[in-house]
Amino acid sequence: MNETHWRVTFEIFRQKTGQPCHFDEYVMDVDPDEYVLDVVERIWAYNDRSLTFRHACHHSTCGACGMRVNSVEKLSCITPIREVARNGGKVRVEPLRNFPVLSDLVVDMGAFYLRLDDAKFSQVASLKDACLPFERKQQVREDGSYERLVDCLECGMCISACPVALTTPEYLGPGVLAAAQHAFHQSRDTSLLDLVDDQDGVWRCHSAYECTAVCPSNVDPGWRIMDLRKNILRHQISKIFSRRGQSR
């Protein structure tokens, strides 16, 4: 860090397994164009070696650094201090909601990852299928021979933002439903519709669209949930007609 412009107080959520939680305050000299994660790392390096948090890539690719910054879900590695604080002000950093806290800012996302597997989440898709269907910005080879990583980083921020996930751990949650929609869109595998056609699946959503608002990667889980609903309705209706056709 070559230039220090601002002094900002970081209020960081602290909790070790089984113990009550509290906030620790660290007054930090920061460059406003640094990212929140940089300062959290500095707190760990110089102030408190017992602080735990997750990160890997530092460039919005791994999805490990999702946190609540001033109560809003952010990838802390790409959130500039300037965006969330003023000189002399405070920044509050908390772990994602709706996941069990393991230690400080680290939450247990195991259930989320296992459910992504159930939803046949694929990390790679052809260029044509990797983006939202209403977005055709890329140069696409018709034969689908080019592939890329899909947009979802598995950061879990959509689940943290969702008001429905607040009250029940059973809800599959936006990220998982989005993955199921994506897989269905590619494969037309109707077992995916069966997976999400459930009280704990698409019908649990109450259209707050907070998932879409916080998603850092343009997955638009809200749109994908509604697209699944449409496809389930279509599938159910066509089932009624095909059953009739058979009985004749």
Added chain:
Amino acid sequence: MKNEPNSTNFLRWFDPRNRKLGTLAFILNRITALGLTLYLFMHLIVLGTLARGPEAYDSFIKLAKTPAILVGETLVIAAGIIHGLNGIRIALNSFGIGTRHQRLIFIGLMVVAAGCIAIFVKSMFFSH
């Protein structure tokens, strides 16, 4: 702080701080839904006065013309309009219509709701 999903977290449904318009829509929908449901059952009970003959009903209507009840009735009408129009947004979105513009649709519908409520308030309080 309770970080994990828990059924005792339900009060946080009604906390719009740091959230977007969609949460406000959800909160409005839920509060109006609860209010309307309460009203529905009260209404059914009160209409039972019809079975008790003209005196009972007419004295109930007299009561219903008091300002407190009129204000309550206005709230019910407002709740019905807000909930009903928001319901149209949820239904359309779920059939895959306008999902990407849900925010604009909500704002539009609430402008319509405000207009309808204003017309009702006018006819209820200022036209007799």
Added chain:
Amino acid sequence: MYTSSKKPQEGTFLWLLKIIAGLLIIIILGIHFYVNHLVAPGGLLSYSNVLAYYQNPIIPIMEIIFLIFVVTHALLGLRSIVLDLNPSQAVLRWINIGFVLIGAIAVIYGTWLVFFVVAKGSGA
């Protein structure tokens, strides 16, 4: 498979019923206000007004249909709020029974009331 097995709670059918009932309520409510203000000028402010109003057969039929849809929608809506509180299967079973009973009683009572008013009016 990590995802828990299917629950017979609110699937496509109940959800669709809730939405369709909700949309029908808007339509009938619209008609209701239209009729109230144009067919029954001055409003239904006295007992005899109400009795006369109910002599038109459209009115009681509409009211009963309206009642059924509103009760259905309100109880399904209430149930989806209850589901969001994550009740146990045992509690949910009682809630289901309770809601069906409340719904049935409300519809029967309301229908009886409508017929009572119609009979009263034609007798007078």
